[in-house]
Amino acid sequence: MNGSLPLIWRKFGERYDLDGNFCETCKTAYFPARAVCQKCRRKGKLVAQKMPKTGTIISFTELSAGPAGFEHEVPYFIAIIELENKARLLSQIVDSEKEKIKIGTKVEKVFRKISDIDPEGPIAYGYKFKVVD
Numbered sequence: 001m002n003g004s005l006p007l008i009w010r011k012f013g014e015r016y017d018l019d020g021n022f023c024e025t026c027k028t029a030y031f032p033a034r035a036v037c038q039k040c041r042r043k044g045k046l047v048a049q050k051m052p053k054t055g056t057i058i059s060f061t062e063l064s065a066g067p068a069g070f071e072h073e074v075p076y077f078i079a080i081i082e083l084e085n086k087a088r089l090l091s092q093i094v095d096s097e098k099e100k101i102k103i104g105t106k107v108e109k110v111f112r113k114i115s116d117i118d119p120e121g122p123i124a125y126g127y128k129f130k131v132v133d
Contacts, residue, residue, distance in 0.1 A: 018051035052084040096131035
């Protein structure tokens with residue numbers, strides 16, 4: 001068995017709840033959370049913040065050759081998404097028609113299976129995004 005599911009759930013809040021942080025000095029949101037504000041450096045005051053569950057596609061690509069473990073999912077899309085608070089993240093786009101995946105399209109977070117390395121071990125879940133109709 002590869003890892004403990006409760007341990008994975010407790011240690012990686014960004015994977016399940018989009019936990020990030022926010023600089024109260026310059027009003028910049030970060031995902032994943034950072035130890036130091038990129039703009040303010042030591043003067044910044046970072047506080048924990050849950051990221052919004054919706055955003056906009058600002059760039060995307062279609063993958064036709066998946067890495068090990070994802071060969072069965074091709075073709076699939078990944079995108080850089082700008083959340084409502086301006087934080088950006090990389091995510092797979094799922095459950096969406098190819099024609100609807102465009103720059104400027106609104107998307108929302110969904111909870112999906114990420115991997116199941118060991119058939120008798122835990123299944124890792126996490127966030128992905130889908131187009132909002």
